[in-house]
Amino acid sequence: MSPLARLAGLRSAFAIGTVLGCLALSGCSESDHANSPPAGAGTATAPSVSPAKTPERPEHIPGESVTQAPKLISGKPLTEVASAKGNRVMEIGEIQAQPLSVLVNCQGEGTLTVELEPVGLSFPLECVAEEVSSTYNEMRLKQPRKKGTVSVTAPSTVRWSLTVGQ
Structure with a gap:
């Protein structure tokens, strides 16, 4: 077998192996089915995680004060x-x-x-x-x-x- 044919065969085998590996990682296992509720039964959902709390008012900037004049970004x-x-x-x-x-x-x-x-x-x-x-x-x-x-x-x-x- 020529070196080019071997290289083409290795590339094909690598591509097939990568596809099969991805399918195996994303597929279901027997243990997944054992833990799932029976069909038609209500499912409980996991509690959702709230994103970080942001100020609800865009006018509020933490750290600002009315006891001092606001600082200019540039200029005098x-x-x-x-x-x-x-x-x-x-x-x-x-x-x-x-x-x-x-x-x-x-x-x-x-x-x-x-x-x-x-x-x-x-x-x-x-x-x-x-x-x-x-x-x-x-x-x-x-x-x-x-x-x-x-x-x-x-x-x-x-x-x-x-x-x-x-």
């Missing part, structure tokens, strides 16, 4: 406020033609609203008593603004912190 703060209650208007000075970030944390029952002028950005944040709610908004400005203000409207039941930066 234009204004920061920590542990505030109620409404407030803050001057943020000149706004450059670059990304502008607004980070807000709140805790307490109610809805907080942030407005950024003259950019026209406005968004609500639903706050709850049990945990800190957080949001991060970023917009890329194409034109600079000579001065800007950020306004927060919140019920007295809500404590909040905020950072605006570039």
Whole structure:
């Protein structure tokens, strides 16, 4: 027999052996049938395993606080406020033609609203008593603004912190 024919025969035998091995591993054995309930009998299912618990509210970020102003990912703060209650208007000075970030944390029952002028950005944040709610908004400005203000409207039941930066 030529070496090529032997090699082809070995390949065929290996392929057949692999297929038969897979079938043997996935097939049933006699002991599988011995432990199964009779046909038509109710079967008990094993208790299911729950996946890891994740926060149910996307606004909740573990580790965030209202007692400190949120930390900017990059850039420098234009204004920061920590542990505030109620409404407030803050001057943020000149706004450059670059990304502008607004980070807000709140805790307490109610809805907080942030407005950024003259950019026209406005968004609500639903706050709850049990945990800190957080949001991060970023917009890329194409034109600079000579001065800007950020306004927060919140019920007295809500404590909040905020950072605006570039």
